[in-house]
Amino acid sequence: MTPSVGVVIPTRGDRPAQLCEAVESALAQDYPGRLSVVVVADGPDPGSVETPASVRVLPNALTPGLPGARNTGISACDTDLVAFCDDDDVWLPGKLTAQVHALLDRGAGFASCGIEVSYGGRERVVPRLAGRDTITAGDLIRSRMVMVHSSTFVFERGALWVDESAPNGQNEDWDLALRAAKRQPIVNVDRPLVRVRWGRSHYVARWADRIAGLDWMLTRHPELAVDPRGAARVYGQLAFGHAALGHRREAARWALRSAATRPGEPRAPIALAVAAGLVPASTVLAALHRRGHGI
16 A cells, blocks of 8 residues: 655745745655645744645644744644655655655665755756665764755654754754664665755854754764764864854864864864955855855
């Protein structure tokens, strides 16, 4: 029997055109099983969010923010599986069928897929693939693996919930994927089946939130500080965040710790350059995002 799937799309209601595209991309899937779409409005009156009549629109009934909105959507689903799609992303044709087949073939409980990154509304997209059909917890400790993106997630309903203690929703998706991979390796359909749009995120420049989110991850998953590659990456991100805020001393401290943990970690000198005022943080991010990468 083909599993039923509930698609959860959280929104703040301030980008209606993108939300409509996200909803339509889910409804247009050629999935043979039952498919239902739930839009969860975090903030505005749900009545102000326009969607097709077949789509349920609910208010976030839990903790304000993205994690609470996602969990509200999960709670509203009566399906075998749950899938996430952010309101500024688009599923590509065949996405859901390919992932559910992978779940069933491998007897797994959580799936991801490749993505293509579109930055700032540009037509050019950059594919980001994992290069493998299985993602382990070790993989997600060594690297955030941007292609293991929330808009690619498909998993058993009720098996996992988003942690609502994530500071302002930061890293809730990384935490969820890492917890899933600790239970059982994630199956990955390694071709771009989701278009991820960067440059519109509500969180892109919230440096204090990013720092808090990284600290939260280090507390929740202490093994992140054990693997030299993963630890140096996180320390370098902390250095960059502090540099972006003008916290030169903290930026230097984390940059030195990053370089000492793994010599050659590129985020350390980049953070120092930002802290010294040689280049703005926004310029660094724009250059990386155009190439489908983040800091």
